[in-house]
Amino acid sequence: MNDSYLYIIIALLPLAAGMVVTQTNPYHALIIRGVLGAMAAMVDAVLGAADVALTEALMGTMLSITLYAIAVRSSLVLRLGVMENQSIEKNQDPNFQEIINDFRNIFNKHYMRLELVPYPTQETLQQALIEKEIHATCVRLKETDQTTESYQTAIRVPRIYNIIESELSSPKTVIRYFDVLESGVQHL
Known part of the structure; x- marks a missing residue:
């Protein structure tokens, strides 16, 4: 089985993290954070860690983005x-x-x-x-x-x-x- 696509996705994780940190628009940063979480959950699922993938998808991505969106909305x-x-x-x-x-x-x-x-x-x-x-x-x-x-x-x-x-x-x-x-x- 050819896992080259997995290496490409793993290489994109630090790029997406860097984009989150350097983003000036907080709403764009939330979207990029969602993409980052989805990529991390996908990598975890492909590598066989379904429990970690599910936790990342639910807690790390969905819940955190919802809470960040509420915080950004009220602080601006x-x-x-x-x-x-x-x-x-x-x-x-x-x-x-x-x-x-x-x-x-x-x-x-x-x-x-x-x-x-x-x-x-x-x-x-x-x-x-x-x-x-x-x-x-x-x-x-x-x-x-x-x-x-x-x-x-x-x-x-x-x-x-x-x-x-x-x-x-x-x-x-x-x-x-x-x-x-x-x-x-x-x-x-």
């Missing part, structure tokens, strides 16, 4: 705190809608979703940022004069701040980094 959400009257449905301000659309475009490039979280007052919004319930806030600036910057976005996550600062081209918002530790709140 940016929670943006806004005032209740600023929700997209209620707000007719084109500046706010333009800012939100710009944020969505930026985060889509980084495989993230934007979730707007409404708060009733400025104080509860600020407290939510301090308590890390949300990642950023976007609130209207006080009307002092007719400047192009009509909103202020405070971001507490340094990596997200760097992404938005480098990619946001809208002059409609002021971007600032909000350091929770320097805000005067002591964490235990």
